[in-house]
Amino acid sequence: MGAAATNRIVVYEGKLNLGVASFDKASVSIDSLLAVYGAFQASAHETSTDGQRQQDLTLNVPPANFVRLVAALSKLGRVESKDVTSSDITGDVLEASNALNDQQAAQTKQQQLLAKATSPAQAQQLAAQGRELQAGIAEAEARLQRFGAQRKWATLALHYFQYLPAPEPAAPLPAFAPRFAEAFNRGWSWVLSGLVLLTNLWPLLLLGGSVAAGLRWWRQRQQAPA
Known part of the structure; x- marks a missing residue:
């Protein structure tokens, strides 16, 4: 039972929306945390609207460090929203692996039959089957590659922005003014x-x-x- 639990494949995804007091200081701190937890930026997009700077980052994180990195990033400012999900894809990986093995075995058999074809019509039919099998194999391989990427890297969408300073209160009117x-x-x-x-x-x-x-x-x- 323990060995089965150890071999489970769990992938993590998350979204974190963070308000910070200083955009520049937060950026430096984020870079430091990424280095500490072995993560990196897959994409980054910075904008400035009405004096408010903000940035959207897509972070790839080792799954073992995902929860700890999210906790550390949350301490850099005020968390406006946070969503973290985990999915067990062990069954999906097993299904895709078995499908690939079955299709490869069928392709081997099809190639053997094609070599023994006795008529052009039979050869054409077997060739068409071979193309379908090859397309299925390519799809199964691509699916396994996606699972492999998810298994290797968790994904965090980080949005952080700097709070605008509050406007200064207007000077009070003299007593007779009202x-x-x-x-x-x-x-x-x-x-x-x-x-x-x-x-x-x-x-x-x-x-x-x-x-x-x-x-x-x-x-x-x-x-x-x-």
Whole structure:
């Protein structure tokens, strides 16, 4: 039972989102930790938006050091998010290995039959089977290579960024300033209210002016000598 557990193949993957106080110091510390734990950068992408520097790293880590490296990186700042998964691929590796062995055995038998083919039609049929077997062998080999890479290196996607400094608080207003501002707004509100009232009354004012002008003209005509 112990030997079986020892031979299990476990692969690790993770994502770590980290906020740091100093981008440059964090970068130096990350490089040092990678050297300590035998990891390396598979890819790196740095950007700067509105003064905030950030970087995305893909790290390849020896599986035996994966958990310890994640723990050490988490101490460099504040962890915004962290996701770590592990998968036992022992069965997948065994399945792919058996499939490769079966296809290679079938290919050997097919080649023997092709050498003994007695007609062109039979030879063509066996050749087509051989091409299918070769494609299957290539796929199984590629799958085993991927498993081998996963077995050798765990993968960590690290995103870290520098916090922007908090804006300085505005200077407090003098004690009389809020009252002055309130009085100014209240007076300006009265002016606007008056303008709105005049706008609503302009038809009545126009009509009243017209009536007054008509009365004045009528009185002048009545007082004029005949």
